[in-house]
Amino acid sequence: MNDLDDAVRRRAIHRQAASIIAAVAPFGIVFGAAAATAGLSLLQAIGFSALVFGGSSQFAAVEILGDGGSVASAAVAGLLLNVRSLAFGVVMAPALFGAWWQRAAMSQLMIDESTAVGAAQSERRRRRYGYLVAGIGVFVVWNLTTILGHVAFAGAGDLITDLGLDAAGPAAFLALLWPRLSSAPQRRTAIVGALIALALIPFAPPGVPILASMLGVVAARFGKLDEQPSDAPIDESGIVL
């Protein structure tokens, strides 16, 4: 591979990563605001964004905590949303070569965006490069916008409802869900999951209806047998964090 070709490919990777990194910024602000509204301190909000580093799982945990759910239901719901990292790890493993501590450090960046950019490249060195560029870029932007959102909306109180910002959480969850609804088994799973959760609200402590929704996965089995759940667990638009 000559240098010119390499430079061109790197630029292409930078372009892909840039659009995905930019898309994360508003999500980060909404997460920071949601964390502030749920009563988390700035340090706790940053802790979630830097240490957990998995957008939808952070949203889930903060939503359940803010709603008065138990520690266990918040943590389990959050972890269930990160189970897909396991599948991403298997996809990316051959590209993330190096000493064990290097592989451990790179693993922290295992999110939808880094996996999407990495897996889109053709050779393992470029796969690793794409994964790292997108992962580090999203990490920086995600944490900075978390701080921004928290600082801007901490103590906002009535302003949140006056501006209708309490609808930002539901809208963010719907936006995360949206790209997944393109396949029939995913749609069935989502509908049944939502119905289970809705039906349980009056009867179970906050957080439990969310956990029970995972039984919706069973609903996907009632489709045609030759249907595939989804070809790509990763959304190329980068909206799924």
Add this chain to the structure above:
Amino acid sequence: MSDATIVLIVMTVGTFALKSAGPLVLGDRPLPVRVQRAVDLLPAALLAALTIVSTMGDGREIVIDARLVGLVVAGIALWRRLPFVVVIVVASAATALTRLIS
């Protein structure tokens, strides 16, 4: 230690285990088909539940209020393939407006 800090610690450890299992332990051995299928579908169930509960839940009560209008507007914006910022802004605006006129 506050509840949020405990959740943070548990999720940090658990999430890192999930993220690093492939690169550190499993390598590229594919997951069993049933497991892979469940892993693919799990987020759809949980995100749908979170959408509904954060829109209509209030502790143990189901409430229908201005948030639902915001969610419907968000759905329309997503269907029209508008960017995320626009989705959030129109959903919030619709919710605020509904409160104002009701």
